[in-house]
Amino acid sequence: MNKPYGSPYVSVEGIARRFPGLTVFSDVWFGIERGEFVCLVGHSGCGKTTILNILAGLDSPSDGGVVMEGREISGPALDRAVVFQGHALMPWLTAEQNVAFALACRNPAWGKARLREEARAVLAKVGLEHAADRKPAMLSGGMKQRVGIARALAVQPKMMLMDEPFSALDALTRGSLQEEVSRLATEAGQTAFMITHDVDEAILLADRILLMTNGPNARIAEVLVNTLPRPRIRATLHHQPGYHALRDHIMDFLVTRSRTLAGAAPEGYDPRDPPIVRLAE
Amino acid sequence: MARPVPAWKAALLSLAILALFLGGWELALTAGPGAGGPAIDPEYAALLGQAAQQGGRTPMPAPSQIAVRLWELLRDPFYVRGPNDQGIGIQVAWSLGRVLLGFFIAALVAIPLGFAIGMSPLLNAALNPFIQVLRPVSPLAWMPLALFTIQDSSISAIFVIFICSIWPMLLNTAFGVANVRREWLNVARTLEAGTWRTAFRVILPAAAPTILTGMRISIGIAWLVIVAAEMLVGGTGIGYWVWNQWNNLSLADIVIAILMIGLVGLALDRLLGLIQGWVSWQE
Incomplete structure (x- = not known):
């Protein structure tokens, strides 16, 4: 090995x-x-x-x-995407916007509608589409870390x-x-x-x-x-x-x-x- | 212990205190209206003419008289009868205009500069001595220099507002920017967010509540300073009006001016507080 x-x-x-x-x-x-x-x-x-x-x-x-x-x-x-220990979500953004931020970095050409749609798709992967519009303060610890994982997945990294x-x-x-x-x-x-x-x-x-x-x-x-x-x-x-x-x-x-x-x-x-x-x- | 108090209870108590204060004031003046009065020098009495009959001194106005005068002033706040006789609304508007202009110019300088200082430890260390020396200087100490160099009293007043409101915004912006949580910056770095995206999408929103606190302190100081500045500069504005009414010995007008200054200051603070609420975030 x-x-x-x-x-x-x-x-x-x-x-x-x-x-x-x-x-x-x-x-x-x-x-x-x-x-x-x-x-x-x-x-x-x-x-x-x-x-x-x-x-x-x-x-x-x-x-x-x-x-x-x-x-x-x-x-x-x-x-290389990082899932941080303390989730490191930006508290002024909703779950969807946190993921969209990563997506926008990956795909600078995407428009707002596209970012929204794709961010929701990634959130759905971690079972959080229902909480997309909530800010981190309104999410439980587990949900926050799910968003953190979704954000890392969103950039389709070679390594997590x-x-x-x-x-x-x-x-x-x-x-x-x-x-x-x-x-x-x-x-x-x-x-x-x-x-x-x-x-x-x-x-x-x-x-x-x-x-x-x-x-x-x-x-x-x-x-x-x-x-x-x-x-x-x-x-x-x-x-x-x-x-x-x-x-x-x-x-x-x-x-x-x-x-x-x-x-x-x-x-x-x-x-x-x-x-x-x-x-x- | 600190149980929430119903708003109506607090309001009721506030009203009671106000009524007690005004009532006491009114009563104190009606009970002994200059009883007897001090002996007056006859020559002084001759100079004063009619005023001598009041016992040689201007009586403190009672709240009821002030209320009547307030009504007179507020019925037509925007009249202009020559350069020395303009409505109280116009005077407040002049002061407000100067404060807002000086404040916004200061914000335009302080926020970008504070951003740069917060991002660059070198710039911070280099500029810190200047800031530390200039910050404690009373803004009015700049007035003679401003009058000499600018040679325009109105612009000098705006400059004084500018110079006094720049420091809290500068320091708070620098502090807020320098203390953005490391992990958010690391997120931006791992996402290759770039300088501009990081500055506007991460650092600015993260530091916004601190910046707004600085702006709120600044506008409070600016509103304090404008009254004194206008007393010196003269011409227009609520500060000048206060000084004018002092020269006229119209004490009721001065009390009204104090009330107006307080209310406008409160409104400015609340406005900034409202904006602060929009940009603040909680974890």
């Missing part, structure tokens, strides 16, 4: 984030294949958000770089970047949104990169899960391949064979190994090719 020496769709090559006297992470290498859903799991402070921001082009690494389709990422662009998009939501809302994202990503073959704390979320959505050790000097300890077949249904996921092994592995990592593995890399660790873990089914 991970082909460090090949040329994946998106290739993260040796990026680092250093402050004077502090290295948050360094020598981080991984690839994302076209249509693949990759989750990054790790504790706060290991630089997850920085990695996502570097992929988005909102931040630049102290070292290394990111190559997408053979071109280095040098700044934010429409081919999601920074713990559901962490501020209650469990029920989170569940239905996860399913929605799973459906949308699978249907469209959407390439996606997502940061999460939520183990079940990672198992439901990801093809591969990158496990990061605690910072400082964080690194990708291993790459866990999610072998559970798609389509995955949230309600029945935990009955699928292999689910508990995956879950236990990630939990063990988060609870103990992220800490014990932190610091210096073990003998034989190649940052360009971190160990790939494929649990027996």
